[in-house]
Amino acid sequence: MNQFDVIVVGGGTSGLMASVTAAQEGSKVLLLEKNPTLGKKMLLTGGTRCNVTNIRSSDEIIKHIPGNGRFLYGAFSRYDNHDIIDFFESRGVKLKEEDHGRLFPTTDSAKTILNTFIEEIKKQKVEVRTNQSVAKLLIEDGAVVGVLTAEGEEIRAYSVILATGGKSYPATGSTGDGYRMAKQVKHTITPLFATEVPLTSDEDFIKNKILRALSLRDVALSVLNKKGKAVVTHQMDMIFTHFGISGPAVLRCSSFVHTIQEREGTKDVTMKLNVVPNESAKSLAHMWRNWLQTAPQKSVKTHLKTLVPERYAEFLLVKAGIDATMSLNQLNEPQTKKILDLLQNFTFTVNGTLAIEKGFVTGGGVQLKEIDPKTMASKQAAGLFFCGELLDIHGYTGGYNITAAFVTGHTAGVNAAEYASYFNY
Structure with missing residues (x-):
């Protein structure tokens, strides 16, 4: 023996x-x-x-x-x-x-x-x-x-x-x-459960592959509870996929999505994306005013492209209901506020993760x-x-x-x- x-x-x-x-x-x-x-x-x-x-x-x-x-x-x-x-x-x-x-x-x-x-x-x-x-x-x-x-x-x-x-x-x-x-x-x-894993989503912009394969650098991604409060925020890179979102920021948020689902008994969990986390709302508004003073005739898309990839700029303008060819000085105050808010507070839902084996x-x-x-x-x-x-x-x-x-x-x-x-x- x-x-x-x-x-x-x-x-x-x-x-x-x-x-x-x-x-x-x-x-x-x-x-x-x-x-x-x-x-x-x-x-x-x-x-x-x-x-x-x-x-x-x-x-x-x-x-x-x-x-x-x-x-x-x-x-x-x-x-x-x-x-x-x-x-x-x-x-x-x-x-x-x-x-x-x-x-x-x-x-x-x-x-x-x-x-x-x-x-x-x-x-x-x-x-x-x-x-x-x-x-x-x-x-x-x-x-x-x-x-x-x-x-x-x-x-x-x-x-x-x-x-x-x-x-x-x-x-x-x-x-x-x-x-x-x-x-x-x-x-x-x-x-x-799976952790450090990509997240899935049924949002139309995911299913229609509007942002598929688009990478965003140094963004702040948050997981929100049912009261709209962030339970965690990670400032890292991310990428949109054909099934949802992935990348370092997403992987770090994944276990918190699972926790919210279990704790609140819900499938859909709200995420918040800030693509300019190193700017405050005040500094972003100041930047916008500078654009109005220095290049008011340029299209809003041209200005946004200095902050985010072109595809994401176009996506945000569609979300805001604004024609991408409009010049900056054609926007009214509510439209301006909508764009600025979307840059820092775009929310969408995820509904789970890839399988534990992934x-x-x-x-x-x-x-x-x-x-x-x-x-x-x-x-x-x-x-x-x-x-x-x-x-x-x-x-x-x-x-x-x-x-x-x-x-x-x-x-x-x-x-x-x-x-x-x-x-x-």
Whole structure:
């Protein structure tokens, strides 16, 4: 009978960190991965460059993890983004900082990060079995004592770490296996949903593809509640698509759209778009007056094109019921106010997101009230630990989700090894 100290189920981002950490703590570790190779999803992250973490403070990182980021404070107090940086740099990986504090390997290749883990796995003598699916946990007297593989083999261990990922990118193996195993010991799985995902809309201008493929730079996109109050605003780029909207600002708003839908029991959620967020209403009106003084005979479209792409200028003029060929001095005051308002307060509705399989990150997961935040240990069954996207934690892109994966993986690895050590005296 095979006997290990720690079994890690899942060879992705958090599982790799959990494996090497447990082995560094002196445990005999087995890593099981259902794919033929390790780190399949990791190789796709950061546009295949792997954004390993973010240089910002722990508080700032947690602020950028809107899905239960505060749960990570306990783990961050022992292992944080600076420790992640040290992990790679101490193993010869050079990192570089890009916009918004994102850190990448100087090679611009996720293979550099994966190979670092593979070398560490070899160094720490972690046993790796690929093409190995787990059918269920082995449970005795309320404690997890190993796993049963899909081939029917029982593998025993003093502790088991589930690092199977969520349900996004299912082609990489994230098909929800961990939720099934968590339910074996009565863990609650909060509703799963797509996050960091494009939004869909039934607005006529979307269905008629009027703005399809139009990109807008540095805009402010807000999600409004039923009272018309913005619950979140992100100032980034966006793009109109054949099904709705996408781009960085949209991805960051997506989980809040889901929250409003659930909280208010509605399908349609109102978005507000400000295409000139760096201008106040007062400065925009001042700009308009300058145009009237310097070039009153120019068409309103010509002036608007200095602020927004031509297609968007034409779209706003149609919305305002104004002929694009009209000169600026032909507009009356209500028409002027309408245009200025549309530039900063154009509202439209979205009705959902693309499927969870299309999302970058899975929202929802193992209920955090049932997990010890300092150890990642299950409160439902002794010997069971969790890490990564399987947990009900989700953040923005930009190195935040991977930071949560590494931190929870390290925490689970340390504590699973410590728990296993009690059986080796």
